[in-house]
Ligand code: SF4
């Protein structure tokens with residue numbers, strides 16, 4: 170079984186369109202949408218939800234103002250400066266600073282502090298016309314997206330192993346932060362989708378630096394290569410220098426947008442388009 174993560178360093182490169190296009194070609198594959206903060210593969214996959222789970226991110230302390238006697242003990246023990254005095258002399262907890270260590274809860278003499286376990290994060294096991302898809306939905310402002318990525322990848326792997334799948338394809342998150350690292354750990358190959366713009370080049374170089382630490386096989390495609398031919402040449406030169414095989418150059422093709430609007434992949438919607446033909450070639454090279 171081969172596990173592949175598709176990354177782009179930034180949003181708006183057409184990465185998900187390409188992942189979905191690949192999905193309509195590959196056989197016997199399990200998919201996971203690791204972009205847990207803005208999952209959108211399900212919009213095209215239109216899957217049936219088989220199971221739904223809650224992912225508990227970090228607990229947050231809250232003070233019951235009716236019970237609190239304002240002794241200040243919690244303020245003294247919080248190492249994360251999450252507890253502050255309000256103008257009226259009462260105490261409050263800043264949820265953005267609270268690390269959920271529970272020290273204040275334990276020390277409070279009148280049990281005025283309890284821990285709140287947010288249940289805004291859900292993840293789903295689904296079945297679609299392309300195969301199983303595991304994806305998540307994070308509530309706004311929730312943390313631990315890296316852990317959520319790890320959770321859904323673990324489930325994708327379990328399903329792939331149980332069903333004897335040949336591939337796992339992960340649609341990765343943007344950036345170079347914790348969720349990206351979680352989407353890369355232990356995969357066999359990474360496919361980079363690059364847009365030839367100045368920010369696109371900058372972000373992909375940062376991502377390549379990160380990937381380099383993981384010592385895995387990296388491949389690249391340039392999407393909308395004809396929107397800036399000068400930067401495209403620069404990207405190609407960089408890839409050559411870094412020894413990353415360029416396995417496809419896709420021109421700007423409005424069929425991608427039309428296909429999305431119709432909730433299809435470009436391979437389904439316009440099988441004879443230039444983009445579809447290149448996606449076929451990309452997969453032939455990537456699956457080897
Ligand atoms: S330790 Fe408890 S009683 Fe004392 S200030 Fe904090 S919440 Fe209020």
Ligand code: SF4
Pocket residue numbers: 229230246247248249250251252262266267268269270271272273274
């Ligand atoms: S749980 Fe820990 S971090 Fe959060 S307010 Fe209490 S002492 Fe501070």
